[in-house]
Amino acid sequence: MREGELACARAAGLLCLSVRQIKRLKKRMREDGEAALAHANRGRPSHRRLPSAVRERIVQLARGTYAGFNDHHLCEKLVECQGISLSRETLRRLLRQQGLGSLESAGSRASPAPGAFRTAR
Numbered sequence: 001m002r003e004g005e006l007a008c009a010r011a012a013g014l015l016c017l018s019v020r021q022i023k024r025l026k027k028r029m030r031e032d033g034e035a036a037l038a039h040a041n042r043g044r045p046s047h048r049r050l051p052s053a054v055r056e057r058i059v060q061l062a063r064g065t066y067a068g069f070n071d072h073h074l075c076e077k078l079v080e081c082q083g084i085s086l087s088r089e090t091l092r093r094l095l096r097q098q099g100l101g102s103l104e105s106a107g108s109r110a111s112p113a114p115g116a117f118r119t120a121r
Contacts, residue, residue, distance in 0.1 A: 050086065050094070058084060058091070059098050071095065 008026070012019045028036040050058075058078065066074050071092045078084040078091070095101070 050090070054084065055094060057082075058086075058094060059100070062095055062098075062100055 006014075008019050008022045011017075012022045015022070017025075025037060061078070061082065062069070062074060066077055069077065071088055075086070075088045075091045078086070
């Protein structure tokens, strides 16, 4: 994209961008160098991230008041009793990062009924 190396239209075609966007990128690169091509939000936390105080409160409740609850039940109780609304997946990810797992283990699942497996003919 540097001057003289590649036409804007050709660069746009190769990168699947518009010619206008290529011109913007070239301008930013001239002003700020190659680092300007990285996304502007790079290195910043997500705006949807749970505040750390809420994260700490959830972990504290999971270790104390709601110790022994599985992820699904804990998620329901957090909404019902604490007013903390978050998805089960977000809760699961947070608890796993803290080394807290769901109580369900692979061995606690019901075994399949006899004859459930197909036999070779």
